[in-house]
Amino acid sequence: xxxxxxxxxATYRQQTRRSTLVIAVLFLALAxxxxxxAVMLFGEPGGDNxxxxxxxxxxxxxxxxxxxxxxxxxxxxxxxxxYGWQLKRSLMxxxxxxxxxxxxxxxxxxxAIKLLRFYHLGLIQMHELDANSSAQAQMVxxxxxxxxxxxxxxxxxxxxRLDPAWLDSLKSA
Numbered sequence: 747x748x749x750x751x752x753x754x755x756a757t758y759r760q761q762t763r764r765s766t767l768v769i770a771v772l773f774l775a776l777a778x779x780x781x782x783x784a785v786m787l788f789g790e791p792g793g794d795n796x797x798x799x800x801x802x803x804x805x806x807x808x809x810x811x812x813x814x815x816x817x818x819x820x821x822x823x824x825x826x827x828x829y830g831w832q833l834k835r836s837l838m839x840x841x842x843x844x845x846x847x848x849x850x851x852x853x854x855x856x857x858a859i860k861l862l863r864f865y866h867l868g869l870i871q872m873h874e875l876d877a878n879s880s881a882q883a884q885m886v887x888x889x890x891x892x893x894x895x896x897x898x899x900x901x902x903x904x905x906x907r908l909d910p911a912w913l914d915s916l917k918s919a
Contacts, residue, residue: 840862
């Protein structure tokens, strides 16, 4: 279950830039080291060593991905990047069933109404974190209309958790 958390956009961007830089430097170092090592061990002096260079880069990618998804994932310096990734994955899981969400909202299905509100709140936060105010401005009317509908139906408007049961109910409907 994913939950929206308050984040300072400036701090978020600073931390994600730093973690991205660390990972990029790590990848470059690994790719260069592994490519050089492969050429040194298996290459031919003056020969075509392209495949060993590509193999070293590919191995660098695999090791970098393993490190990011493994030990780096829980490190404090990765917290903002992990949160951003989880936020975007959660929003994508709703986007994938948006046609059903829209249908069920029209039918006043409480789960779909809550799911759409979570989606709106998540989009607002993502746009704030990414400093994308123009995309957010385009949705203000739709978001406010949905919020008013929720208030009229007596449904709480603070839907900061993505309940997997909401998605399951849409997929089975």
